[in-house]
Amino acid sequence: MKNILIIVLLLSFNSLFSQDDLMDVLDNETPKHKEFVSSTFKGTRILNGHSIENRKKGTLEFLISHRFGRINQGIDELFGLDQSNIRFAFEYGVSDRLMLGLGRSSFKKTYDGFFKYQLIRQTRGDKAFPLSISLFGSTVYKTLKDYDPENKPDFNRKLAYTSQVLIASKINNSLSIQITPTYIHNNSVRTNQDPHDIFAVGLGNRIKLSNRVTLNTEYFYTANPLKSIKVKDALAIGVDIETGGHVFQLILSNSITMIERDFITETTNDFFEGGIHFGFNISRAFQTGGKKKKKDF
């Protein structure tokens, strides 16, 4: 009697086993893999400053950015819309990790060239790592002739350099944060009290409002600001709106420029007294080269 019981038990086990889900077999067979976290931010900029995102290999991005005048200039200047500073740039993904860019800003007639290299990518799954780390370097060349013609600066004196370490983490699907230690070197300064080397740190985040819209904020704290002008820390708030190959960013910021050296060290407006510039970044991405041949089915 006891034995029969055991057999029945085993048989019922067996029938359980034979029903064991094929899906479970597949789940067990799924190779362990690590997965790179993507889309920490939507665009290559958080707002003014660079985000951890690179354009992938072969992607050429044409970026047009505008910052209008101050909102508190009132109706005479149509709340700043009468003035604008424009930067346009070509930015290219040489590889999935390395991105190069060249830009020109109307403000002080400035050229800038930069590289951004992805050192470490945040991963999930097997051997997860919570941070993405990139290096950023840019050189800025100012061509505005705002100097005494008697005392024309040479090429070197018009250069300035920015180095940043971008450290970002996509905490979850809706929240990403970034911390950006920054070192800026100016080859020339206005007065002797102004430091040639400036240290700053940036804080940025994005909150996903929907699949295509995010709310971003960005703040730069400067440890040793310029002395000859009354400098404020740069603050910006804005939204990213994504449609197909475009990303639109609508921005409210107390900086008028879009180059790291300028907005980190030379922002003079007080955000909370209406010294706010409305602006936008528009990017259009083109895929170049490396197109796969179409497969025949």
Place this chain on the structure above:
Amino acid sequence: MKYILSVLVCFLLINNLKAQDRYLTKQGTISFFSHSPVEDIEAVNNQVLSIVDIETGDVAISVLMKSFMFEKSLMQEHFNENYVESDKFPKAKFKGKIVDFENLENKSKVSIQGDLTIHGITKEVKVDANIEIDNDNLVLNGVFTVLVADYQIKIPSVVKNNIAKTIEITFSLNHKKYN
């Protein structure tokens, strides 16, 4: 005690034998194709897991959405981020049965019926497939279509001309005997 042991061994053997009727692949191919007046979009996934039990006719397929490779990297990003929401719904799954699965060895065409889950939404589908079985291999391939709207994948109006309403899905699953 001996008796129990022998029963256990028997049961294990039976279980083992059963498993012999299964065919598995970890490198199946599934691609999809969207044709629209503006652009053609195509993506290929070469890491599809699929298993077929010819004893019961059961079929299970598991597809990691992030393994779909696109020609344009931005498309791939948008596909995962905005359309199928791969962080929320990492896998597409199919669980079904081969209709009329007796004498599969002698057949070249079968129908497979079951539940297809994409983007967290499950719909019943019936798909025709070519089948080829020999001792060690079981090959299934075919083409079918799905409606994007069926799976609640939202397409914003700005790009509605870029993405077809009906997506053509091609599969080629070359299973090996699984023990």
